[in-house]
Every structure is written in structure tokens, then in C-alpha cells.
Amino acid sequence: MESTRRLTPRRDPQQQRSKDRIQLILEVTARLMDEVGFDDLTTILIAKEAGMSVGTLYHYFPNKHSILRAIARNWLDHWDQVILEINALPIETMEMEEVVNILIDTFARVYQKQKGILHLVRAMFAIPELKDLDERHDEFIIANMANILPQIGINKSLTDRKYIARTYLEMTHALLLVACQQRGTRARQTLEDTRELVYCLFLRHL
Amino acid sequence: MESTRRLTPRRDPQQQRSKDRIQLILEVTARLMDEVGFDDLTTILIAKEAGMSVGTLYHYFPNKHSILRAIARNWLDHWDQVILEINALPIETMEMEEVVNILIDTFARVYQKQKGILHLVRAMFAIPELKDLDERHDEFIIANMANILPQIGINKSLTDRKYIARTYLEMTHALLLVACQQRGTRARQTLEDTRELVYCLFLRHL
DNA sequence: ACCTGAACACCGTTCAAGT
DNA sequence: ACCTGAACACCGTTCAAGT
Numbered sequence: 001m002e003s004t005r006r007l008t009p010r011r012d013p014q015q016q017r018s019k020d021r022i023q024l025i026l027e028v029t030a031r032l033m034d035e036v037g038f039d040d041l042t043t044i045l046i047a048k049e050a051g052m053s054v055g056t057l058y059h060y061f062p063n064k065h066s067i068l069r070a071i072a073r074n075w076l077d078h079w080d081q082v083i084l085e086i087n088a089l090p091i092e093t094m095e096m097e098e099v100v101n102i103l104i105d106t107f108a109r110v111y112q113k114q115k116g117i118l119h120l121v122r123a124m125f126a127i128p129e130l131k132d133l134d135e136r137h138d139e140f141i142i143a144n145m146a147n148i149l150p151q152i153g154i155n156k157s158l159t160d161r162k163y164i165a166r167t168y169l170e171m172t173h174a175l176l177l178v179a180c181q182q183r184g185t186r187a188r189q190t191l192e193d194t195r196e197l198v199y200c201l202f203l204r205h206l
Numbered sequence: 207m208e209s210t211r212r213l214t215p216r217r218d219p220q221q222q223r224s225k226d227r228i229q230l231i232l233e234v235t236a237r238l239m240d241e242v243g244f245d246d247l248t249t250i251l252i253a254k255e256a257g258m259s260v261g262t263l264y265h266y267f268p269n270k271h272s273i274l275r276a277i278a279r280n281w282l283d284h285w286d287q288v289i290l291e292i293n294a295l296p297i298e299t300m301e302m303e304e305v306v307n308i309l310i311d312t313f314a315r316v317y318q319k320q321k322g323i324l325h326l327v328r329a330m331f332a333i334p335e336l337k338d339l340d341e342r343h344d345e346f347i348i349a350n351m352a353n354i355l356p357q358i359g360i361n362k363s364l365t366d367r368k369y370i371a372r373t374y375l376e377m378t379h380a381l382l383l384v385a386c387q388q389r390g391t392r393a394r395q396t397l398e399d400t401r402e403l404v405y406c407l408f409l410r411h412l
Numbered sequence: 413a414c415c416t417g418a419a420c421a422c423c424g425t426t427c428a429a430g431t
Numbered sequence: 432a433c434c435t436g437a438a439c440a441c442c443g444t445t446c447a448a449g450t
Contacts, residue, residue: 039334042442053416054444064443126332128245163392166384167399174380178372186369193373193407200406201399248423259435260425270424 022060024050026074029067034116038123065129072124075114076137082106083144091151096202099152104172104195111176121177141169154205164205168198228266230256232280235273240322244329271335278330281320282343288312289350297357302408305358310378310401317382327383348372360411370411374404 028050032041043064047057061067086106091099111117124130145165146158154161172194179190234256238247249270253263267273292312297305317323330336351371352364360367378400385396 037334038332043444044442055416055446056414058444059415062444122331125328126244128243163395167381167396170380170384171377171403174376175373178376189369190373193410196410197377197403197406200403204399204402249425250423261427261435262433264425265434268425 018060021050021052021056022070025057025060025067026071030071030115030120033119033123038119038126065127068120068123068127069130069133072120072130072133075110075117075120076133078113079110080137080140082110083141087144087147091148094152096152097199099148100195100199100202104191104198107172108176108179108191111180117180118177138166138169142166145169149202152202154202156205160205164201168201171197171201224266227256227258227262228276231263231266231273232277236277236321236326239325239329244325244332271333274326274329274333275336275339278326278336278339281316281323281326282339284319285316286343286346288316289347293350293353297354300358302358303405305354306401306405306408310397310404313378314382314385314397317386323386324383344372344375347375351375355408358408360408362411366411370407374407377403377407 025046029041029046032046032049036045043057044054046067047054050057061070086102089102114120124134142162142165145168146161149156149161149164154164156164175190175194175197179187179194182190231252235247235252238252238255242251249263250260252273253260256263267276292308295308320326330340348368348371351374352367355362355367355370360370362370381396381400381403385393385400388396
């Protein structure tokens, strides 16, 4: 252990009451992140809004970043689960176009589902302590995509497929965030473009 | 004025000595940003490394963010200038492929030129006070791209062209940052992919 | 056993005093 | 006129004392 700071909750909650409080802290933090912004989000404010003292807050989370980390984890875990489900589909039997549709639709839903996604992504990018979470998740998505690619006809080396998967991931990430900030027709149009560009990327590496 | 915080240097430097010191602060900050990271970058450290007291630092910059803002401004200004130069080319006479090549090559050079580009982009994303800089710049690039598009055969409404330009900007931004983190063949491959995807995006909206 | 909040450490910023 | 750095405000974090 030594000087490495803990980023996980101090201890696993045993009682329902504790679990509720942790959940409450996460919800309050996610809400405040949207309301007061990232900079004015203080631990004392979070504690006050959650109806407890700072001390109690620190009883459940070892530091401020670990709260954001827990929110990020929930989101990334959901995403990981979704890619596993896609990977379990009978992809070899499908058209590439259909697979791309499923990928984009599912990913888009993952982004739209998370409240305050823009702030969360910003936090993951800005806070060094959250970088490892983001990186591990990226690698997980990339590994799964590298597994999907040969099933749609991209029979390259694993290294090459991982490389393609990274390009896929970064591109969709950027464009899905744009779509999250748009409404109605425009948002749908961006999804269409994303779909088409992914299709284009895959065709190029066939 | 009232309670709005100043983000520009306190006063325009009149003497060469002052200009040198401002330049020194910017260089030291850019270097430290890479060396100690974003979080451990304190004003006292910057002042010490620049061989002056905090007070003197604050004589030239009203606050910490304004230093990062000045670095960001320099980069964005360079970029703005580059897009103006491209816009001044006889684009109507060129093939779309050639135009895309020039765009990607030039943009890639803008990204590679900036020392610590990843930290800078992170700062622009994370610090709300720098958001307006980024937004104004985005709009400038988008306006110029919207002007270039009809010259390569994309004759849509201004709104539609701006929309295409945003997709172009976000996509290239994401992928050029990826390329900055890669080396040699891989980096070149990412540039190739970016080129191809932009080409694909433009063809789609022809 | 769990909670509180004053106290501590640290960093951004200021300003009275020095040259 | 310019510079210094102790002092102040504020926020993350801790821990002795309370229930």
C-alpha cells in the first residue's frame, strides 16, 4: 500500500443503509455536476446536499475523485456488458451493414443513457486518477472489437485489428458525444454519418 | 467589469524585458505541464522555475488559468492562420482528393507542432474558463470549412455545410490526437485512415 | 458503531513593505 | 517603478470528541 492513495470505497457496504447512502452520494454528485459545474463541486457541498457531514462522506469514499470514479465505473461497466452481449451474437451470419447498425445503435444508447455524460467524460479526461479506468475500458472494448472484426470479414493480424478497433473507438466516441449535444434530426443525421464512416473504415480494411 | 475575472494579461507589455518575461512564463509552464503533470502545476512552482516570485508572476497574468489560456491562444491562432491560408488557395481548380490531402497534412502539422499538445487539449477541455476560446476557434474553423465545401462540389445550405464541417472537425480532432500518440508507420496509417474517412464524409454529402 | 465538524495542510491570490 | 513573500481565503482531508 504505502503512499498510494485508495480510490475504491473504504470498505464494502454490509448493510442496506450503507448501500443506500453510497447510492445517494453518487446520485447527488451526478446531479450537482450538472447543476453547479465541475469546479464548484466541493465535498462539503456534496455532503450537505446528501444530508450528512463531510466526515461521513469520507467514511464511504476515501477522497473526492473516488466518487467520480464510482460514477465512471458504473457507466463503463454497463458499456462493457453491452459489448459482451454484442460479441455473443451470431455475427458471422450477419451482413456487415447489420453489424454496424447494431454497434452504433447500441453505443449511442449507452451514451444517451448516462446523465451528465459530457461532464463525466470531461472528468475522465481531466483527472489523472481516472485515466487507468478509461484505459482499461478502452482495451476491453478494443479486444472485443478485435474479436468481432474477423467475423465481418476483416482477417488481419491481431495487432492490425486492434489498431482498427482503436480508430473505430476514437471516431465513434467523438461523434457520439457530438450527437449527445444535438437534438432530433441533427442528432439522427450525426448517427447516420457515424454509421456510414464506420462502414467506410471497415470496408477499407477488408 | 464587476465580478468577472480577468483572463487576459494585466496590461500590454511595453518593454522588451516584460515581453521576454511573459514568453519565459509561457515556455516554463508548457515545459512543466509535461514534466510534473497538470495537477502538480502550481503557480509558486512556475514562478520559481521562471526565477521570479509569485507576486511578479501575478503582475503579468491575473490568474493561473490565464497562463494556460495564453498558451492555448498561441496554438489556436496558428491554426486559424493556417486555415485562412488554405481558404486562399484556388480550391475550385483542384481535385477533391488533393484538397483533402492538403487539409489533413496541414492539420496534422498543426497538432505535431505544439509541445505537450495532449495536456493542452486536456486543459482546454477541463477548464471552463478556456471553453469560450475553444468554441470561438471551432466556429472559425467551421465557418472557413463551410466556405471551402462548395468549392469541392458540396452545394448544400450554409447550415448543412456547417453541420458537415463540425463532423469533419470532431472526427479529425479525435484521430489526429491518436496519431500524435503513435509513431512511425502506425501514425502514418492513422493519417491515411483519417484522409480516407474525410474523403468518405465529403463524398457522402456531395 | 457511527457520525460530527473544527482543525490542518495546501494552493491560488493579494497587498503592504522593500529596493 | 518594480519586485517580494508573508498572509489570507478556500477546499480537500483528518481525527478527537460526541451520541
